[in-house]
Amino acid sequence: MLTAVVSGFVLALLAPWLYRIARGAAGWLLSLLPAALFVYFAAFIPQIASGRTAAASLPWVPALGVNLSFYLDGLSLAFALLITGIGALIIIYAGGYLAGDAHLGRLYAFLLMFMASMLGLVLADNLITLFIFWELTGVSSYLLIGFDHQRDEARAAALQALLVTGLGGLAMLAGFVMLGIAGGSLDLTTLLGRGDAVKSHTLYPAILVLVLLGAFTKSAQFPFHFWLPGAMEAPAPVSAYLHSATMVKAGIYLLARLAPIMGGAELWQYSVTVAGAVTMLVGAAIALAQTDLKRILAFSTVSALGTLTMLIGIGTTPAIIAAMTLLLAHSFYKGALFLASGSLDHETGTREVNELGGLLRAMPVTGAATIAAALSMAGIPPLLGFISKELLYESLLHAPIIEEVLTVAGVLAGVAMAALAGVVAIKPFFGEKTETPKSAHEAPASMLLGPALLATLGLAAGLLPNALGASLVAAAAGAALGAPIEVKLSLWHGFNFVLLLSAATLAAGSAAYLMRRKIYRLGESMQRVSQWGPSRWYRSTLDGVLSIADMQTRVLQSGYMRFYLLIVIAATLGPAGYIFWSRVRPAMPQAPMDLRFYEWLVAAVILGAAIATVKSTSRLTAVATLGVVGFGIALIYILYGAPDLAKTQFAIETLTVVLFVLVLYRLPRFTKYSEKPARMRDLAVALGVGGMMTTLVLAVTAIPRESRLAGYFAEHSVATAKGRNIVNVILVDFRGLDTLGEITVLSVAAIGVFALLRLRSSQQKSDPPGDAQ
Amino acid sequence: MIIVLAFVIGGLYAAAVYMMLRRSLVKLIFGLILLGHASNLLIFTAGRLVRSRPPIVPENALVPVEPFADPVPQALILTAIVIGFGVQAFAIVLLKRAYQVVGTDDLDQLKSTDS
Numbered sequence: 001m002l003t004a005v006v007s008g009f010v011l012a013l014l015a016p017w018l019y020r021i022a023r024g025a026a027g028w029l030l031s032l033l034p035a036a037l038f039v040y041f042a043a044f045i046p047q048i049a050s051g052r053t054a055a056a057s058l059p060w061v062p063a064l065g066v067n068l069s070f071y072l073d074g075l076s077l078a079f080a081l082l083i084t085g086i087g088a089l090i091i092i093y094a095g096g097y098l099a100g101d102a103h104l105g106r107l108y109a110f111l112l113m114f115m116a117s118m119l120g121l122v123l124a125d126n127l128i129t130l131f132i133f134w135e136l137t138g139v140s141s142y143l144l145i146g147f148d149h150q151r152d153e154a155r156a157a158a159l160q161a162l163l164v165t166g167l168g169g170l171a172m173l174a175g176f177v178m179l180g181i182a183g184g185s186l187d188l189t190t191l192l193g194r195g196d197a198v199k200s201h202t203l204y205p206a207i208l209v210l211v212l213l214g215a216f217t218k219s220a221q222f223p224f225h226f227w228l229p230g231a232m233e234a235p236a237p238v239s240a241y242l243h244s245a246t247m248v249k250a251g252i253y254l255l256a257r258l259a260p261i262m263g264g265a266e267l268w269q270y271s272v273t274v275a276g277a278v279t280m281l282v283g284a285a286i287a288l289a290q291t292d293l294k295r296i297l298a299f300s301t302v303s304a305l306g307t308l309t310m311l312i313g314i315g316t317t318p319a320i321i322a323a324m325t326l327l328l329a330h331s332f333y334k335g336a337l338f339l340a341s342g343s344l345d346h347e348t349g350t351r352e353v354n355e356l357g358g359l360l361r362a363m364p365v366t367g368a369a370t371i372a373a374a375l376s377m378a379g380i381p382p383l384l385g386f387i388s389k390e391l392l393y394e395s396l397l398h399a400p401i402i403e404e405v406l407t408v409a410g411v412l413a414g415v416a417m418a419a420l421a422g423v424v425a426i427k428p429f430f431g432e433k434t435e436t437p438k439s440a441h442e443a444p445a446s447m448l449l450g451p452a453l454l455a456t457l458g459l460a461a462g463l464l465p466n467a468l469g470a471s472l473v474a475a476a477a478g479a480a481l482g483a484p485i486e487v488k489l490s491l492w493h494g495f496n497f498v499l500l501l502s503a504a505t506l507a508a509g510s511a512a513y514l515m516r517r518k519i520y521r522l523g524e525s526m527q528r529v530s531q532w533g534p535s536r537w538y539r540s541t542l543d544g545v546l547s548i549a550d551m552q553t554r555v556l557q558s559g560y561m562r563f564y565l566l567i568v569i570a571a572t573l574g575p576a577g578y579i580f581w582s583r584v585r586p587a588m589p590q591a592p593m594d595l596r597f598y599e600w601l602v603a604a605v606i607l608g609a610a611i612a613t614v615k616s617t618s619r620l621t622a623v624a625t626l627g628v629v630g631f632g633i634a635l636i637y638i639l640y641g642a643p644d645l646a647k648t649q650f651a652i653e654t655l656t657v658v659l660f661v662l663v664l665y666r667l668p669r670f671t672k673y674s675e676k677p678a679r680m681r682d683l684a685v686a687l688g689v690g691g692m693m694t695t696l697v698l699a700v701t702a703i704p705r706e707s708r709l710a711g712y713f714a715e716h717s718v719a720t721a722k723g724r725n726i727v728n729v730i731l732v733d734f735r736g737l738d739t740l741g742e743i744t745v746l747s748v749a750a751i752g753v754f755a756l757l758r759l760r761s762s763q764q765k766s767d768p769p770g771d772a773q
Numbered sequence: 774m775i776i777v778l779a780f781v782i783g784g785l786y787a788a789a790v791y792m793m794l795r796r797s798l799v800k801l802i803f804g805l806i807l808l809g810h811a812s813n814l815l816i817f818t819a820g821r822l823v824r825s826r827p828p829i830v831p832e833n834a835l836v837p838v839e840p841f842a843d844p845v846p847q848a849l850i851l852t853a854i855v856i857g858f859g860v861q862a863f864a865i866v867l868l869k870r871a872y873q874v875v876g877t878d879d880l881d882q883l884k885s886t887d888s
Contacts, residue, residue: 561801561880562794569790595774603777610788613803626803629785633810636778641827641842642817645850652858656806659862663869673796673879682794690787693815697779700819707820710843714828718835726828726837726844731851742852749859753866 001056001070001123004037008116012109019105027095027446030108034088034115041072041080048077049471051484055125055189064128065186071125074475078324079122079246079253081472082331086245087115089450093339094237096446097346107147111241114140118246122253127176127186130254131169134218137247138165144242145234157233160538164227165217172214172254178207179261188257192482195261208267211258212275219251219305222279226535229298236342239294240450244301244334249327252305255312256323260482263315269401272313277409279306284416288512289523293341293351293424297334300377300420303413304330307392310406312480314399321487322391324476328469329376329384329458336373336454337424340366343447344428349437353423358433362440367429369451374425376458378418378509379502382491383462384469386502389414391489393498411505418509423516465489566685573688580692584699599639606632617670623660627653644727778818785811798871798878802864809857813850820846 019026057069098104120133146158180186182201183194220228283303290296311323343366345351360367376385396407461469474487609628616622630653637646723729792804820843828844
């Protein structure tokens with residue numbers, strides 16, 4: 001199973017190279033891997049259907065309980081089959097759709113990378129593993145939406161999708177960590193048995209909100225639905241694959257996966273069901289007002305995702321069965337419709353439904369596939385869509401909460417679906433033939449295979465529901481329910497209320513189709529309202545973040561040296577000072593002051609010289625007083641047993657003074673640049689720092705001294721290093737390498753000084769220096 | 774003496790910070806030098822003061838006679854003094870050079886990269 005996931009990533013690396021060699025045949029060749037994986041997963045069906053599961057694990061970060069573990073049950077198997085099966089068709093289709101595109105190899109690579117990430121997501125047993133693959137699908141989706149990277153809209157849409165799903169993913173990660181705390185494990189298989197512990201945990205509401213944020217952003221639930229239509233900037237095969245058949249269903253997968261662990265609680269039931277129902281209606285309503293084929297399909301996908309979410313929220317056995325059936329049916333018909341609309345766009349040059357008409361003769365195969373898929377979408381027998389719609393109505397009627405509201409909402413959405421099916425299938429292919437930007441002709445074989453096969457699957461699964469699908473639906477639903485179940489799907493349930501609802505839905509849908517011009521007009525007037533919708537919230541949030549960043553940069557990066565210093569000092573004085581003050585009680589040493597006269601004198605001289613340096617208005621005075629400070633400190637070193645320091649300090653101090661005097665008259669005069677308020681502010685800050693350092697010294701010296709190092713060096717200085725001056729021994733022997741580093745720093749500084757002086761003399765010849773005062 | 778030195782250190786830090794917050798580049802460098810002194814003294818004091826007892830092993834002994842001044846802060850400070858000097862020398866020459874090219878030592882006028 002590990003190989004199955006990794007192979008996609010490996011092939012993704014090789015794809016551009018393979019495309020360079022195989023050119024037109026590359027799509028067919030590359031599709032062999034998803035096809036092989038499909039067969040591999042299909043071989044698991046009997047085993048999974050009989051209730052057994054498969055697992056594989058590889059320790060990754062065992063200390064944190066993170067394992068690269070994979071687990072195959074009915075739910076992941078259903079998704080794995082969709083991912084690999086549709087993946088193979090998509091790759092073949094892409095070869096035809098983007099034939100001759102210079103970056104087709106790159107597209108193949110992204111598609112394969114996405115496929116492998118998606119497989120990893122649905123197979124992951126460990127929550128952290130799941131999260132990582134979840135983010136990988138987000139990254140590959142970003143690359144795929146922005147495939148046409150020279151267009152502004154494509155880049156903006158890619159960024160939008162990445163930000164929305166990425167932020168949701170981060171929330172989800174936090175939820176996962178809490179789930180791990182509440183359940184005591186990060187492994188889904190372990191968590192499955194601890195549902196009650198999780199639900200009764202105090203963290204449960206927080207976990208629920210965070211995980212739902214992740215699932216809702218990924219699956220484009222209201223109010224995060226706006227990124228999905230934007231993502232339609234991607235090429236048709238990408239839209240069909242990611243934004244209809246697989247990636248957007250990752251959120252659905254997650255909900256179904258966690259339903260046995262977190263589901264059933266009232267909070268879950270209401271939030272998931274209501275969010276799903278609202279999304280279902282909003283998506284359907286917006287879809288009706290669209291005239292661009294791809295946008296129609298995009299919003300109807302939003303609606304279908306809402307339906308799936310709602311069903312998982314309801315959570316009864318019929319609802320989960322309906323969800324899994326709809327999952328299959330929707331992947332078949334929506335995949336086919338997206339691909340067919342891509343073919344239409346490709347062959348006619350437009351996606352505007354009002355510009356398309358009477359194309360059945362020119363594009364018979366595409367037309368037939370579209371019609372079959374649309375019938376399934378409308379829920380007309382004998383297609384799989386009909387079965388899923390019957391199951392949907394059935395489970396809504398018997399929902400444990402607000403069943404009347406849900407039933408009405410479900411029927412309304414069903415009406416919209418039927419009308420939309422008419423728009424995408426009848427309008428372009430029947431009626432009067434219209435003039436299109438390109439003269440229409442049938443698409444190449446690579447672009448027919450996908451829609452035709454998917455549409456046929458929808459028909460075949462409808463006709464033979466128990467041969468194709470029932471076992472898979474049963475296995476998937478069983479995993480989502482947490483207990484194995486039997487499923488029998490059939491087209492005919494007898495004359496009952498549900499059938500009546502279905503018939504009413506179709507009748508109303510046909511009426512809506514016929515009245516669509518009125519709906520478009522209504523939609524146009526609705527535009528003004530939707531301007532204030534979530535996509536505007538997204539834009540203002542983004543602008544807000546940017547302006548905060550802008551403001552912060554302007555404040556922090558003022559370009560004034562002293563402001564940088566002030567910020568650094570304030571950050572030290574503020575937070576660090578606060579912690580210091582709140583933890584440390586500086587105590588005056590108890591011992592009587594044992595101070596000699598000359599020590600007082602030295603201290604007074606140092607302080608006096610420092611103040612004189614600050615107050616001085618002449619450079620020479622300042623240099624002199626600065627020297628006094630240095631010599632005073634050297635005296636302290638002498639008094640307190642550090643002759644080496646004193647010697648060095650004397651030497652260095654002398655050198656510094658000499659150096660200053662040498663360049664002194666080339667230096668600018670002391671100038672008072674600052675105004676008085678600024679000086680007062682700086683003085684306050686300076687005194688604050690001084691006070692803090694004084695307190696620090698008092699606090700440090702109040703703690704009993706402990707120096708194991710001093711004892712160690714004293715003991716080994718003569719014995720090991722054969723030297724009597726311990727300070728010297730430390731420098732040249734124990735810490736010899738540090739001293740080497742010090743010498744290096746000095747040499748670099750010397751080279752720098754030399755270079756600066758040389759630079760001056762060489763430039764002086766051509767460019768005499770300005771009038772130095 | 775520690776109390777007195779604590780105030781000396783505080784005073785040196787205050788003087789250093791005040792100088793570093795000036796707009797004049799020369800004063801900034803003076804501030805840096807004072808900051809170096811203050812830090813050295815801080816480390817020295819934190820290692821405790823032992824009057825007139827350098828950490829040197831007498832001729833006929835294997836270990837120094839207790840009490841002796843802590844050699845570790847001394848070794849650190851020795852390094853710091855020398856490195857500090859390197860930085861100072863470089864800063865002074867850089868200042869001189871910058872002043873020659875730009876004609877001002879007002880840091881507010883050195884904001885842009887174009888001279």
